[in-house]
Amino acid sequence: MRITPIAIALILAAVTPDVDASVQSSTNMTVNAEQSKVAVRPEDLPEPVKSTLSGSYAEWKVTSAYLVTRDDNSQYYEVNIKRAEETSTLNLDKYGKKID
Template sequence: MRLNPIAIALLLATAPNVDASVQSSTQVAVIAEQSKVAVRPEDLPEPVKSTLAGSYSEWKVTSAYLVTRDDNSQYYEINIKRTEETSTINLDKYGKKID
């Protein structure tokens, strides 16, 4: 979608705080990314490794992250691969799948 330059000028003239709201959105995205820490697959908790060895035994872990939500709850985001197929699963510290 292409906006008319005159419409853009009018929008900017009537909404001088547009730039400030864009900066706030960017800042929130950066904070969200900081709550994701890389974890080596061998350092995952034993219940998580057990789930991977059972239900996902045909898959190889390509990367894993410990994600902390705003409410301080945590889960493991695990990227897995089988032949050319890739997937991401989220498991809590007990190895239970979560959304």
């Protein structure tokens, strides 16, 4: 029995989508494992974070806040703020300094 190039192409076409799907799924799982988020009440934020918010962002209202822990165990606060129709997200360390 001789396998023709057309047969090889059909076999590869049938196998390729499954390989791509499994690669994509494992990538998504890795991203989810790299950090975790825990909700924090705005009043429970550390004083330096509250100080930054009440200073530079006094016109803004905190809508939600999270303590984010990265896979290297470093932490920062993700703070969602709103002013009129404008919204923004700040990432602040425990000292109230902006981080990327």
